[in-house]
Amino acid sequence: MRPQIIVPPIGAVGPRAATQGPGAWRGLRDRLGRLAHLDARLYQIAFLAVLLGAGVLARDFSLQAEQVALTFAAGIATQLFWVRALGLHRVGVLSAVITCFGLAVLLRADSLWVHPLAAAACLSAKFLVRANGKHLFNPTNLGVVLAVLTLPGAWISPGQWGADLLLACWVVALGGVVANRARSFDMSAAFLVCYLGALAARVAWLGQDWGVLAHQLQSGALLVFAFFMISDPMTIPSRMRARLAYAACVAGLAYAWQYVFYVPNGPVWALFLCAPLVPLLDGIWPGVQPTWGSAQGSARRPAPEAR
Amino acid sequence: MKRTFVTVAAGVAMAAAAGAAQAFCGFYVGKADATLFNDASKVVMVRDGERTVINMLNDYQGALTEFAMVVPVPVVLQKEDVKTPFRAVFDRLDAYSAPRLAEYYDPNPCNPPRPRALSAPQNLAKKSVGRGMIAEDRAEELGVRVEAQYTVGPYDIVILSATQSDGLETWLHENGYRIPAGASKALAPYIRQDMKFFVAKVNLEEHAKSGAHFLAPLQFSFRSEKFMLPIRLGMINARGPQDLVLWVLTKKGRVETTNYRTVKLPANVNLPPYVKFDKTHSFGRFYKAMFDERAKREGHRVVFTEYFWDMGWCDPCAANPLTAQELANLGVDWARGNTRRGAPVKLTRLHMRYTPETFPEDLAFQETADRRNWQTRYVLQHPAKFDLADCENPQNAQRYLVQLGGRQEREAQTLANLTGWNIDAIRAKTRAAHAETPLSIAPGAASPAADWPFGQLWRWLHSEGA
Numbered sequence: 001m002r003p004q005i006i007v008p009p010i011g012a013v014g015p016r017a018a019t020q021g022p023g024a025w026r027g028l029r030d031r032l033g034r035l036a037h038l039d040a041r042l043y044q045i046a047f048l049a050v051l052l053g054a055g056v057l058a059r060d061f062s063l064q065a066e067q068v069a070l071t072f073a074a075g076i077a078t079q080l081f082w083v084r085a086l087g088l089h090r091v092g093v094l095s096a097v098i099t100c101f102g103l104a105v106l107l108r109a110d111s112l113w114v115h116p117l118a119a120a121a122c123l124s125a126k127f128l129v130r131a132n133g134k135h136l137f138n139p140t141n142l143g144v145v146l147a148v149l150t151l152p153g154a155w156i157s158p159g160q161w162g163a164d165l166l167l168a169c170w171v172v173a174l175g176g177v178v179a180n181r182a183r184s185f186d187m188s189a190a191f192l193v194c195y196l197g198a199l200a201a202r203v204a205w206l207g208q209d210w211g212v213l214a215h216q217l218q219s220g221a222l223l224v225f226a227f228f229m230i231s232d233p234m235t236i237p238s239r240m241r242a243r244l245a246y247a248a249c250v251a252g253l254a255y256a257w258q259y260v261f262y263v264p265n266g267p268v269w270a271l272f273l274c275a276p277l278v279p280l281l282d283g284i285w286p287g288v289q290p291t292w293g294s295a296q297g298s299a300r301r302p303a304p305e306a307r
Numbered sequence: 308m309k310r311t312f313v314t315v316a317a318g319v320a321m322a323a324a325a326g327a328a329q330a331f332c333g334f335y336v337g338k339a340d341a342t343l344f345n346d347a348s349k350v351v352m353v354r355d356g357e358r359t360v361i362n363m364l365n366d367y368q369g370a371l372t373e374f375a376m377v378v379p380v381p382v383v384l385q386k387e388d389v390k391t392p393f394r395a396v397f398d399r400l401d402a403y404s405a406p407r408l409a410e411y412y413d414p415n416p417c418n419p420p421r422p423r424a425l426s427a428p429q430n431l432a433k434k435s436v437g438r439g440m441i442a443e444d445r446a447e448e449l450g451v452r453v454e455a456q457y458t459v460g461p462y463d464i465v466i467l468s469a470t471q472s473d474g475l476e477t478w479l480h481e482n483g484y485r486i487p488a489g490a491s492k493a494l495a496p497y498i499r500q501d502m503k504f505f506v507a508k509v510n511l512e513e514h515a516k517s518g519a520h521f522l523a524p525l526q527f528s529f530r531s532e533k534f535m536l537p538i539r540l541g542m543i544n545a546r547g548p549q550d551l552v553l554w555v556l557t558k559k560g561r562v563e564t565t566n567y568r569t570v571k572l573p574a575n576v577n578l579p580p581y582v583k584f585d586k587t588h589s590f591g592r593f594y595k596a597m598f599d600e601r602a603k604r605e606g607h608r609v610v611f612t613e614y615f616w617d618m619g620w621c622d623p624c625a626a627n628p629l630t631a632q633e634l635a636n637l638g639v640d641w642a643r644g645n646t647r648r649g650a651p652v653k654l655t656r657l658h659m660r661y662t663p664e665t666f667p668e669d670l671a672f673q674e675t676a677d678r679r680n681w682q683t684r685y686v687l688q689h690p691a692k693f694d695l696a697d698c699e700n701p702q703n704a705q706r707y708l709v710q711l712g713g714r715q716e717r718e719a720q721t722l723a724n725l726t727g728w729n730i731d732a733i734r735a736k737t738r739a740a741h742a743e744t745p746l747s748i749a750p751g752a753a754s755p756a757a758d759w760p761f762g763q764l765w766r767w768l769h770s771e772g773a
Contacts, residue, residue: 062571062677110560110679148676155675159565206496207472211667215566262532264565264673 041094044228048101051224055105055160062157067115068104074116075100078123086127095139095234096123102140102228106221106268110153118147118154131279138235138271140228145272156265158221187231190244194251195222195267202259225267237278238287246281250274347550349397350536353638354557354674357530360638364397365522371509374522375484378505379497379540381531383454383466391460391523392636399633400554402626404614404656406574406683408590409623410583413691416707417698445481449474454503460523461514467504469494475504487543497537528638536670542663548607553657556639561615561677562655564670568609569657572601573725574683579718579733581740583687588728588736590685596726602660610670614656616680618642623684653678688714 056063079096082088103119122143126135147154196217203213216222230236230250237243250270258266353360367374446453450470457464469475472495479486484506497504507525517523538551555562563569582590601611618628634642634652642652659666690711698704715737723730 108675108677110677153560153676153678155560155673155677157563157569157675158673159563159567159569161568206499207492208496209667211664215667262534262671264671 041098044098045094045101048098048105048228052101052105062108063104064112066112067109070112071104071115071119072097072100075103075119075123078120082124082127095126099123099126099139099143103143105224106140106156107144107147108155108157109147109151114147114151114154117151118143121146132282134234134278136235136278137275138229138232140232141268141271141275144268156268158219158265161219161221161224185231186240187236187243187247188226190247191230191251192226194248195226195254198251198255198259222267225271230267230271235275235278237281237285239282239285242281242285242287246274246277249277347552348541349401349552351397351400351554351556351637352536353528354534354555354562354672355641357532358528358640359531359534360526360528361536362392362397362524362526362637364394364524367522371511371514371522374509376505376507376525377479377484377540378507379502379537380466380505380527380529381502381533382529383468383503384464384505384527384529385455386457386459388528389457389459389462389464390526390528390638391462392526392638393633394521394524396629396633396636397524399626399629400637400654401552403618403621403624403628404554404616404654405625406572406594406613406685407623407625408578408583408685408687410580410687410689412689413707413711415691415693416704417693417700446478449478451475451478458510458513461510461517461519462507462523462525463510465506467506468501469498469504472498479506489543490540493540493543496539502537526638534672534674536672538661538666539663539669542661542666545663548602548660548662550658550660552613553659555655555657555672556618556634556637557653557655557674558641558651559678560653560675561612561679561681562657562672562674563612564610564657565673566668566671567659567666568605569612570605570609571612571681572598572683574681574685576721576725577686577688577714577718578722579715579737579740580687580689581736582722584740585736588722588733593685593722593726594683596728598658598660600725600727607660607662607665610657610659612655612681613658613683614654614681615677616654616682617678618652618654688718690715 052068075096076093079091079093083091099122100119103115103122107115107118109115122137122139125137125142126139129136144156148156196213199216200213203210230247237246250267253270253274254266256266257263257269263269349364351362351364353362363376363378365374365376451474452468453465454468455464455466467475467478469478472491475494475498476486476491479490494504505527509522514522536553541549578593582588582593598611618634621628629637629652631642639652659670691707693704695701695704695708719730719733719737722728722733
């Protein structure tokens with residue numbers, strides 16, 4: 001079963017608050033309280049669905065409905081295949097759904113077969129490429145990188161989000177909730193502090209207008225990466241200090257990739273290249289893996305179903 | 308509904324929409340208060356691995372003695388890196404990639420479908436430094452270094468590097484360039500990035516020898532990992548939004564910006580057929596109004612894609628693809644020696660309208676793996692002309708007329724929505740167009756010009772058919 005949540009993350013909703021107040025209000029708060037105990041992945045799925053919908057409808061993502069459908073079909077089928085083949089119990093398809101959403105949001109292709117192939121490959125790798133009992137690569141990250149490296153007609157569009165302040169606010173707010181639920185907010189925060197710190201230092205050194213930093217800060221792609229990719233609890237180091245070191249490594253490499261070597265999509269490549277560091281860091285600072293519902297790095301038992 | 312004829316190049320007419328805004332990747336500097344005029348900047352970029360070629364078209368219209376241009380470049384350019392391509396190639400590239408109008412004719416509903424006579428393609432909006440001595444000591448004192456100096460075509464060119472922006476600004480001032488206020492601040496980031504400055508002036512003697520009316524375009528090539536275009540310098544003396552039309556020639560796929568949104572313009576929609584003949588609602592004006600409207604709606608924050616196609620062909624063709632020689636003139640070396648015209652060359656045409664606030668950074672690009680051809684194409688669907696009284700298939704004709712009424716209303720709404728033009732004016736023009744070439748209607752029905760073109764017919768059909 002899922003580990004118990006110990007901190008009610010939504011506002012003042014808690015057992016004490018829920019017992020006070022008149023009926024209707026209490027009922028609402030009870031419901032919110034129950035919501036808070038749901039699997040964090042459900043929040044992620046809801047949020048990514050909103051993001052994908054908004055992107056397709058309002059942001060000219062040049063994504064075809066067939067590509068999305070095929071991504072999900074291939075992704076879920078692959079997950080179910082491996083669950084059966086390996087005889088795993090209590091492993092659902094939630095994380096596969098998240099991976100498929102991630103692929104649909106980030107990956108672009110000029111044909112129909114790139115998305116399903118990427119989904120099948122990265123979800124298979126999740127079961128096959130493992131170290132210390134956890135998968136090495138974030139499946140979405142791996143899927144995107146594999147597709148861009150090996151499949152013709154696949155690319156990432158980092159600029160397609162636009163520097164829309166409203167969008168950024170939404171991503172931060174909702175992403176924060178999701179990351180809180182996943183108890184890996186430290187990863188997101190550490191990455192953002194390091195990466196944005198480097199960007200700010202660059203703007204100051206070049207003597208550019210601060211509008212440049214504001215422009216970069218409002219990138220939806222960066223925030224999606226920070227809140228949905230690097231913070232995946234299943235692919236980050238177990239101990240907090242290891243996580244902070246890891247986030248700093250990814251941020252440093254991402255910055256260098258983008259502003260020293262002038263290649264786009266720095267964060268995505270940096271996360272891919274840094275992933276092998278996780279087993280090393282876990283070796284140096286061993287600990288218990290945080291999961292989709294557990295407290296971070298605590299002594300709780302890892303959830304066997306979290307794959 | 309057979310396609311019977313295509314085309315119309317709108318040329319750079321819409322690119323001229325910026326009016327008198329002073330745009331360019333670098334900036335123009337003058338030595339007098341003569342009004343500098345520079346329409347939309349036109350730049351052709353070629354990118355193959357790290358090899359980059361930048362072609363800039365000059366539309367400078369002031370006195371030649373006052374012309375000077377400053378462009379940041381990543382490396383020191385030698386004389387062989389700078390050329391003057393043919394101006395005509397820009398026009399060819401523009402014509403080939405221009406937004407286009409495709410015409411189709413409805414078949415006569417009374418007869419089996421048969422294609423109508425073709426019209427000829429038409430162009431609705433056809434457009435398609437010498438300071439002699441450089442005081443090196445003074446330059447050194449200012450932290451400015453003259454890296455290279457030569458004459459190419461009608462231009463005297465100096466390549467400068469600098470260690471401080473104030474020094475560079477002073478040097479330019481002392482050497483007779485009127486630098487706009489605030490230049491120092493804009494120059495600083497380029498100096499920090501160790502970029503060089505390409506400074507060009509017109510050599511009057513050389514220009515007179517060439518006998519050309521216009522200034523020749525400038526081309527420079529270099530190797531750099533940076534796939535970018537400096538636009539910030541050109542914003543120093545900007546008044547209002549500026550336009551830039553950028554053609555990028557690559558090997559693999561569509562090019563887009565990585566630090567701004569790249570969006571496709573609304574295209575492949577039906578417009579009222581009167582657009583073909585009307586003066587105030589011509590295709591050129593439509594495109595300009597549509598672009599204005601989209602740019603405004605997006606808050607001048609996006610880069611628009613106008614065209615992406617494999618240079619080997621086109622459909623419909625606004626102009627023939629460029630030949631290998633023409634492409635080579637622009638710096639495409641992989642098309643050289645290729646007997647087929649520019650086969651593996653992909654052309655992306657981007658058009659942006661920006662302000663200093665909405666584009667705080669220079670443009671950064673990436674070549675995507677997207678190979679899907681795309682164009683800004685608009686469709687005119689001409690109604691069939693027939694005599695309802697003498698129709699062999701009246702039921703079919705009646706059905707057609709009902710559909711036609713709906714279609715015309717949709718076309719009018721599309722046009723109004725895209726351009727912001729008054730819908731009543733559009734409807735009136737549609738009515739007038741049909742009054743000139745009236746559709747024959749059955750005896751007893753009122754004149755079709757009295758109302759919405761098919762309003763009377765509709766009423767007639769409904770009353771008769773009931």
